[in-house]
Amino acid sequence: MSSIDPSPAPAAEATIPRRALSPCDQDAARTLWEEYAEAHPVAASANPGFLVDQFGDHAELADELLELVLTGRKTSTASLLAEYVWEGETPPGIGAHTVFCDGHGAPRAIVRTIGLALARFYDVDAEHAWAEGEGDRSLAHWRTEHRRFWERVCTAAGRSFSTDMEVLMERFDVVWAAP
Template sequence: MTEPSVDLDAANAMWDAYVATGAVPAGTAPVAFDVFGDGPALADELLGLVLEGRKRGTATLEAEVTHVGEIAPAVGDHWVMCDGSGVPRCILRTTAVDAVPFDDVGEDFARSEGEGDGSLATWRAGHRAYWERMSVRTGVPFGGDSIVLAERFTVVWPPEVADA
């Protein structure tokens, strides 16, 4: 599977429209133009949960962030989230990040991800399958002691989907 190519012109236009509101200082840049998951169908499914208001959390393995040379998420970060075709659909702002071993992720965080039935068991099964799949592709090891960056966010743009 390959990640979709982000429509950078449209993503930058969305970001510029957000900056023009004065919500962030001129010259500020988002930390990423991104998609959820590891393929177009999963990206669309997870973005759909965001747009429905069910998903306000996401998880990344700390080792994945290090492996690809990214900076770990931080409170206040903004990122443009795209659909499975790479079209920007909303801007998210990180509100909390906790580094937790996979086996210690709690029910409250699992619910914040909005996936499946919202239970911790479903969260663990889905994320274990995802990270095991990613481990094969990236070589980043995964296990119960793997550190998860449990990130919470709010939707800030565009106004028709932004959180109140």
């Protein structure tokens, strides 16, 4: 059963030229991971694998969000759980490490997942929105921008966004940053 969306859909976005994400440099990501593992062997051996990923769906957004992570303002992120299914991927678990690359594909930071929770779009709370560190950090901003983002993501995947979709809220710590 679908719930009624109490807010209007965001206004259509102006067509803004956006630079496509460059693929992550897997060799450089492995090198960054090896540097971390050498400096922190216990932490790395407790969770020996790592993911390689980027924030957003275009290079400018990836760079903007990664900068928020590197400055400590962004300590959480959110994904549609359905995206993992569409892409045949497994969501991260507690303790998982992810090497995040910038919009050019260069690895810049390693984060460790420290918390996970699921909620429907309108059940995501103000605390999570604040921890994501984006815009004015308000829940209203989070809803507007994430809805826009997920509408683009769903459209690109040949799907339709619904506020009934489950959102995977992930809290993380930066454990290593590229020099």
